[in-house]
Amino acid sequence: MPSSPSPSSSVQRARQSLADRLRELRQAAELSGTDLAAAVGWHKSKVSRIEKAVQPVTQADIRAWCDACNAQEQADDLTASLRAAEGGYVEWRRLEPTGLRKLQESYVPLYEQTRWMRVYQPHVIPGLFQTAGYARALLGAITEFRNIPNDVEAAVEARLGRRRVLTTGGHTFVFLIEQCVLDYRIGEPEVMADQLRHLLQDMSLPSVSVGIIPADAPRPMWATEGFTVYDTSQVQIELLTANVTVSVPSELNTYFKAFDELSALAVYGSAARELVAASLRALGAG
The missing domain is CATH 3.30.870.10 (Endonuclease Chain A)
Known part of the structure; x- marks a missing residue:
């Protein structure tokens, strides 16, 4: 019988899912990681760390990301996903x-x-x-x-x-x-x-x-x-x-x-x- 996932693994999966959605937005906008970092004034390594779910993302990060990708309509949904990852379980x-x-x-x-x-x-x-x-x-x-x-x-x-x-x-x-x-x-x-x-x-x-x-x-x-x-x-x-x-x-x-x-x-x-x-x-x- 397979074991149940731990709460920590559930949280990590939620964070990775959010990171994957951000990466997909960047790719849909045809922006490289360097392009996106330049658009929002970040070091280019920050984009990579966020997409790998290594660096926690903030609400401000999400809105800046959506602005750069011309996907402002996604910001509320992604922000809610962040709240869910932080405290939903x-x-x-x-x-x-x-x-x-x-x-x-x-x-x-x-x-x-x-x-x-x-x-x-x-x-x-x-x-x-x-x-x-x-x-x-x-x-x-x-x-x-x-x-x-x-x-x-x-x-x-x-x-x-x-x-x-x-x-x-x-x-x-x-x-x-x-x-x-x-x-x-x-x-x-x-x-x-x-x-x-x-x-x-x-x-x-x-x-x-x-x-x-x-x-x-x-x-x-x-x-x-x-x-x-x-x-x-x-x-x-x-x-x-x-x-x-x-x-x-x-x-x-x-x-x-x-x-x-x-x-x-x-x-x-x-x-x-x-x-x-x-x-x-x-x-x-x-």
Whole structure:
């Protein structure tokens, strides 16, 4: 079985990909490395070092490069690629050195500034809908699996505190949940039953739209990793080992398209509520 690439190798690949795109722009403009260096006032060796991903590139470097290649329209996309290479992949161990509470709290400013949040969740009930019992069971399992300091009770309190964005003005939420999530047992049966009842209540909130993707829905769009879209500026993906932030426009568009196609598979309103109710009945709690 092949080993997974390390985060450092992922970052290096992202840097090399950016360097390759810069080289392609130079070649498309029919400029030599010496020509480009002269156009922007650099030593010619800097161009070579950037194209080999030996020297880190800055936002100012990217804009100067695009100007010299008469490709100004590429600057924003390349700058976003730079941000992704610099901080898009962050291991959980770096985010959770003292436990989970601080990580839960760190999301609050982003949640509060986001006007339109879109969430696709194929694994667990979305965090903003979670009850204390469900969150306690889930965060407890994460704490044990990752072998991090146990501050589960404080983390649960912090996670529940984020729910206020659901009922404060100016926010719109769209949630897509795979039907299997309703049947995955997180915690004891009574914890899961309470969670499903709570989900039914939250589905009635005026700021919220919830779609459930039936297990038997025809799948022109497959189930992907879970992701959250914040307005139109970034997407976050939670992997087993790391949190990934996507901000490159071309990659964002891929996630926007995926969300739209997944939305088309979902049922809403009474049909969605019936799927939740069916899972409740399966627990003997209908």
